[in-house]
Amino acid sequence: MKYEDLTKIIKAPYFSRFDVLLSDQKLLDYQISLWVKKGHLLRLKNGLYAFTKDEEKIKGEEIAAFIYAPSYLSLESALSWYGFIPEMVYAYVSVTARINRKFTNDFGTFLYRHIKSDLFWGYTEMKTEYGHYLMAEPEKALLDYLYLNLSKISNETDFANIRLNMETIKEKIDSEKFLKYLSAFNINKMKDWALRCLQ
Numbered sequence: 001m002k003y004e005d006l007t008k009i010i011k012a013p014y015f016s017r018f019d020v021l022l023s024d025q026k027l028l029d030y031q032i033s034l035w036v037k038k039g040h041l042l043r044l045k046n047g048l049y050a051f052t053k054d055e056e057k058i059k060g061e062e063i064a065a066f067i068y069a070p071s072y073l074s075l076e077s078a079l080s081w082y083g084f085i086p087e088m089v090y091a092y093v094s095v096t097a098r099i100n101r102k103f104t105n106d107f108g109t110f111l112y113r114h115i116k117s118d119l120f121w122g123y124t125e126m127k128t129e130y131g132h133y134l135m136a137e138p139e140k141a142l143l144d145y146l147y148l149n150l151s152k153i154s155n156e157t158d159f160a161n162i163r164l165n166m167e168t169i170k171e172k173i174d175s176e177k178f179l180k181y182l183s184a185f186n187i188n189k190m191k192d193w194a195l196r197c198l199q
Contacts, residue, residue: 001027003040013054013130014066017047042106055106057130063107064092065133071096071112072123072134075148078141083168095120095136095144113148122181139178142169142197146190153193169197 009021017032032049035041042050045067050058064073071094073081080089091109097117103110122140126133136144145162146153153159175198182194 013058014050044105045103059128060092060107061133062128062131064094064110068112074136074141074144078136082138084165138172139181143181150190
């Protein structure tokens with residue numbers, strides 16, 4: 001297969017080596033390696049690639065969803081997105097019911113934190129020009145963060161160090177939904193800190 005043939009078959013800016021569209025094509029691993037070396041393709045992780053020519057069109061959020069699914073953006077990424085913390089986040093931080101993983105490629109660093117499968121909910125689908133990704137609802141992003149960082153929050157100073165923007169939280173959080181979601185976690189210590197966000 002020639003590189004030009006690949007671009008005609010795959011219309012999306014990123015693809016899997018095992019894409020069904022390539023199943024009856026003679027695409028060899030050494031060809032892909034060569035195209036990566038020549039700068040035609042960007043390696044996202046084993047078996048997943050993006051076209052260099054489309055790099056500017058691709059959102060990092062899409063890549064986060066594509067390279068490790070199912071997952072949804074949450075924790076620091078979502079807290080920053082909603083303005084709940086002042087810091088800019090330089091990694092794409094997601095939660096997944098799969099094991100913890102970390103990937104780094106041309107689009108950035110992608111972190112995945114494990115959450116129990118029965119807590120894998122509370123997100124919305126965000127459509128993009130070429131695909132989609134999942135983003136935690138504001139209520140769930142805050143609760144995911146408290147849940148996965150509970151061991152680091154032992155006192156008032158620890159809680160203050162999160163630097164939550166309480167004014168923005170009060171504006172964007174649906175308190176009824178927040179309390180409903182909180183009850184699903186069923187952790188007393190977490191409840192104490194979570195309720196501070198509604199005061």
